[in-house]
Amino acid sequence: MKENINWKIGGQAGYGIMVTGLMFAKTCLRHGWEVFCYTEYPSLIRGGHNTYQVHAAKDKVNSQKKKIEVLVALDQNTVTKHLLELSAGGVIIFDPEKVKVNLKKNLKVQSLAIPIAKISKEICDSDLMKDTVALGASLALYKADFKILVSVIKDVFKSKSAEIIKQNIEAAKKGYDAVKPNSKIKVLAKLSKIKSASKIIVTGNEAIGLGALAAGCKFYVAYPMTPATALLHFMAKNERAYDLVVKQAEDEIAVINMAIGASFTGVRSMCATSGGGFALMNESFGFSGIAEIPLVLMEGQRTGPATGLPTWTGQGDLLFAINASHGEFLRIVVAPGDVQEAFTAAVSAFNLAEKYQLPVIILTDKYLIESPQSTKIFSTKGIKIDRGQILIQSQLNKIKDFKRYKFTSSGISPRSLPGAKGGEHQANSDDHDEYGFSTEDIKTRNRMMAKRAKKIQNLIKELPDPKIYGNKKASRTVICWGSTKMPVLEALKQNNNFKVVHLQYLCPFPVKFFTKNIINPQKSMIIEGNHTAQLKQLIRQQTGLNISKTLLKYDGRPFYPEEIIEAVKRL
Amino acid sequence: MPENLNIKSYETPVKPSWCPGCGNHAIWVALRQALVKMKIKPWEVAFTFGIGCNSNGANFIKGYILHALHGRPLPCAEAIRWTNHKLKAVIAIGGDGDSFGIGLSHFIHACRRNVDVLYLTHDNQIYGLTTGQTSPTSVKGFKSKSTPFGNIEEPINPLALALSNGASFVARGFAGETEHLTSLIINGIKHRGFALIDVFQPCITFNHLNTFAWFRERVYKLEETNYQPTNKKLAWQKSLELGHKIPLGLFYQERKATYFDELPQLKKEALVEKSLKNINLNKALEEYQ
Ligand SMILES: Cc1ncc(C[n+]2csc(CCOP(=O)(O)OP(=O)(O)O)c2C)c(N)n1
Numbered sequence: 001m002k003e004n005i006n007w008k009i010g011g012q013a014g015y016g017i018m019v020t021g022l023m024f025a026k027t028c029l030r031h032g033w034e035v036f037c038y039t040e041y042p043s044l045i046r047g048g049h050n051t052y053q054v055h056a057a058k059d060k061v062n063s064q065k066k067k068i069e070v071l072v073a074l075d076q077n078t079v080t081k082h083l084l085e086l087s088a089g090g091v092i093i094f095d096p097e098k099v100k101v102n103l104k105k106n107l108k109v110q111s112l113a114i115p116i117a118k119i120s121k122e123i124c125d126s127d128l129m130k131d132t133v134a135l136g137a138s139l140a141l142y143k144a145d146f147k148i149l150v151s152v153i154k155d156v157f158k159s160k161s162a163e164i165i166k167q168n169i170e171a172a173k174k175g176y177d178a179v180k181p182n183s184k185i186k187v188l189a190k191l192s193k194i195k196s197a198s199k200i201i202v203t204g205n206e207a208i209g210l211g212a213l214a215a216g217c218k219f220y221v222a223y224p225m226t227p228a229t230a231l232l233h234f235m236a237k238n239e240r241a242y243d244l245v246v247k248q249a250e251d252e253i254a255v256i257n258m259a260i261g262a263s264f265t266g267v268r269s270m271c272a273t274s275g276g277g278f279a280l281m282n283e284s285f286g287f288s289g290i291a292e293i294p295l296v297l298m299e300g301q302r303t304g305p306a307t308g309l310p311t312w313t314g315q316g317d318l319l320f321a322i323n324a325s326h327g328e329f330l331r332i333v334v335a336p337g338d339v340q341e342a343f344t345a346a347v348s349a350f351n352l353a354e355k356y357q358l359p360v361i362i363l364t365d366k367y368l369i370e371s372p373q374s375t376k377i378f379s380t381k382g383i384k385i386d387r388g389q390i391l392i393q394s395q396l397n398k399i400k401d402f403k404r405y406k407f408t409s410s411g412i413s414p415r416s417l418p419g420a421k422g423g424e425h426q427a428n429s430d431d432h433d434e435y436g437f438s439t440e441d442i443k444t445r446n447r448m449m450a451k452r453a454k455k456i457q458n459l460i461k462e463l464p465d466p467k468i469y470g471n472k473k474a475s476r477t478v479i480c481w482g483s484t485k486m487p488v489l490e491a492l493k494q495n496n497n498f499k500v501v502h503l504q505y506l507c508p509f510p511v512k513f514f515t516k517n518i519i520n521p522q523k524s525m526i527i528e529g530n531h532t533a534q535l536k537q538l539i540r541q542q543t544g545l546n547i548s549k550t551l552l553k554y555d556g557r558p559f560y561p562e563e564i565i566e567a568v569k570r571l
Numbered sequence: 572m573p574e575n576l577n578i579k580s581y582e583t584p585v586k587p588s589w590c591p592g593c594g595n596h597a598i599w600v601a602l603r604q605a606l607v608k609m610k611i612k613p614w615e616v617a618f619t620f621g622i623g624c625n626s627n628g629a630n631f632i633k634g635y636i637l638h639a640l641h642g643r644p645l646p647c648a649e650a651i652r653w654t655n656h657k658l659k660a661v662i663a664i665g666g667d668g669d670s671f672g673i674g675l676s677h678f679i680h681a682c683r684r685n686v687d688v689l690y691l692t693h694d695n696q697i698y699g700l701t702t703g704q705t706s707p708t709s710v711k712g713f714k715s716k717s718t719p720f721g722n723i724e725e726p727i728n729p730l731a732l733a734l735s736n737g738a739s740f741v742a743r744g745f746a747g748e749t750e751h752l753t754s755l756i757i758n759g760i761k762h763r764g765f766a767l768i769d770v771f772q773p774c775i776t777f778n779h780l781n782t783f784a785w786f787r788e789r790v791y792k793l794e795e796t797n798y799q800p801t802n803k804k805l806a807w808q809k810s811l812e813l814g815h816k817i818p819l820g821l822f823y824q825e826r827k828a829t830y831f832d833e834l835p836q837l838k839k840e841a842l843v844e845k846s847l848k849n850i851n852l853n854k855a856l857e858e859y860q
Pocket of ligand 1: 622623624625626641665666667668669670693695697698699700701706
């Protein structure tokens with residue numbers, strides 16, 4: 001049996017759960033293991049219930065698991081809410097002074113009582129170090145190399161005082177030593193050091209931010225909204241080192257218009273928000289479409305409608321993104337399935353936006369963009385920057401009668417940037433003629449619509465097809481999009497009797513793929529995080545295929561591999 | 572063309588479609604006169620427009636023009652300025668609906684940001700393009716198609732609003748005083764920071780109250796008095812003078828750091844000039860290992 005670590009820590013917001021979880025994950029990473037972390041928190045700053053879950057293994061891990069092996073309960077609420085998630089033989093770590101654990105007879109769980117608060121008090125005269133004590137104890141159970149934990153503490157608290165770092169190391173050590181090497185309490189995995197290529201742990205937000213930096217994004221603008229807020233933090237942190245301007249605007253309408261204004265001057269610009277903010281941006285989204293101004297926008301879905309479940313995940317905005325804004329115009333919607341795809345999609349988004357002069361939505365969700373996971377180190381090697389057709393001064397000098405929206409066979413008209421002589425033009429939200437002047441002429445309107453729409457012909461050839469995973473010969477097919485790929489691939493690791501079709505580029509829709517690849521709708525199931533089976537609707541609309549089965553979820557929680565395996569049995 | 576830069580250099584093949592006698596014509600003349608006097612060439616300036624009669628002007632002027640949505644010329648203009656501070660001028664143009672109705676919050680934020688943008692608001696105290704409804708600057712009691720029994724709301728005071736939110740150049744012009752307006756525009760472009768020029772622009776078709784004659788009876792130029800535009804309190808008092816005497820001219824000007832001055836990233840080159848070659852991710856990746 002393969003060794004797996006499934007560890008979870010829970011407590012109140014303000015306890016340091018998030019940073020402790022990350023330190024656990026980084027310790028695994030530095031042992032050469034792969035990790036996937038999943039966090040839950042309510043929309044509250046103090047007092048809410050927070051959890052951090054780490055799934056680690058020696059080979060690729062794609063998602064969190066329902067069943068955990070070790071539960072660190074820093075408060076009673078964690079016991080109440082999560083005790084039953086422990087698998088048989090699992091361990092609960094707690095402080096008997098603070099938390100009561102009544103193990104029913106039929107619950108085969110080992111309990112590890114540690115005077116966490118007391119240890120913390122000895123070190124810093126308060127219970128501030130309790131999470132670090134529990135972290136030390138957890139890693140002792142897995143027989144981790146303590147030196148690696150020390151290196152993680154030093155790095156994570158780099159910006160803190162030497163005193164705080166010292167106290168944390170001491171707390172971790174005392175927690176570690178509280179689990180005796182001959183303790184009867186045992187876990188199945190041993191966190192042994194293995195040789196593997198260097199890796200990083202990043203969330204989707206960070207992956208997209210890194211992709212944006214690599215693509216040469218020089219202007220980032222946003223208004224804070226979970227779960228996209230951390231991308232604003234990432235970009236702001238890197239503002240000076242990467243020579244970009246980061247702006248927090250007054251609202252999302254300003255945000256998108258600033259991104260458009262910046263792009264008009266020729267800067268690679270980006271903005272991000274969640275569904276609510278994107279709703280506010282809708283009118284201006286169409287401005288990018290009609291004026292053919294490149295736009296890169298990340299929409300990080302959370303559970304709607306309206307304020308919905310602000311800190312939870314969902315895939316309810318697929319059809320919204322595809323149909324956003326009034327009128328008809330071409331846009332690209334790409335929904336990366338993991339952090340590696342998120343990085344690549346961000347880089348491509350900038351290239352595609354400029355090459356085809358249109359808006360690109362990177363459609364993500366809380367699950368992808370707030371879940372840290374390990375991946376190979378992102379590299380800029382092989383990254384191509386394609387700025388599309390921008391006329392430089394010497395080219396403009398040769399053009400007597402510049403037409404910004406010239407009718408061309410590809411539908412793409414070379415653009416000019418402010419400052420260049422002879423390239424003056426109007427980028428117009430009214431429909432316009434080849435120069436950009438407003439017109440209501442029937443013939444021009446029809447040709448202009450056709451010109452913009454025509455870009456799809458080359459675009460569709462360039463976009464990557466959906467990917468097939470798993471047992472390619474299997475008749476059972478699971479179809480999913482965006483972040484649902486992660487738990488689906490995790491399920492596949494345990495049960496290879498189905499194949500998976502993952503859609504990343506959803507608009508324009510890859511119709512050809514569905515004509516080339518035989519999919520038996522009776523033996524297929526769509527798995528997605530919404531109530532109305534939006535991908536199912538889309539596939540039927542675009543291809544006529546009516547996929548018979550669905551597994552849907554709209555409670556704010558991601559899918560778990562366990563429930564996917566169960567569902568596939570129904571096929 | 573630069574050798575004989577003149578007002579025609581700023582024309583396009585499209586002739587203005589404004590009503591004969593509309594105040595917009597005079598603003599269009601003043602704007603071009605100012606640019607010519609400053610020897611700014613059409614390709615060195617970016618204009619952003621909203622939607623309204625005034626913003627149809629996007630078709631009548633040459634330059635790099637972003638003809639945005641109703642209410643949104645300012646955020647577009649701010650970003651143009653941040654990303655290319657080397658342009659000789661960035662000028663945002665909107666109506667009173669654009670500026671003080673649907674786009675009001677952008678206006679307040681632009682004031683406090685002190686971005687180097689000139690905002691020319693064509694203030695006709697009515698919604699022109701939508702055929703004559705009450706606007707946020709229409710006076711109390713004003714009758715229009717949307718308030719046939721009289722407007723029961725107080726009007727917005729654009730100058731007072733700008734002053735209270737940190738705008739560093741606050742002025743008022745009048746479409747009936749083209750030369751005066753031209754010199755205000757020149758000073759507004761020269762000003763380093765956010766400059767508001769609210770322009771009384773009589774709408775001869777729909778606003779039968781605030782006509783050219785109505786304004787001529789009331790307006791006077793601050794420059795012709797001993798008023799000094801350096802004291803915010805005095806400027807504030809002047810901005811409230813809206814009775815039978817209404818001041819025109821520069822109410823307030825202050826030299827303070829612009830958005831650009833505060834950003835070390837922009838010291839060497841404009842954002843748009845930054846090289847996208849050889850970007851190295853190592854530094855950003857450090858903390859994720
Ligand atoms: C979002 C949106 N709402 C409404 C309109 C309709 N509309 C066009 S112009 C305008 C107001 C025009 O008034 P103003 O801004 O004062 O400009 P004017 O026409 O007087 O120059 C309105 C409401 C629109 N274009 N967009």
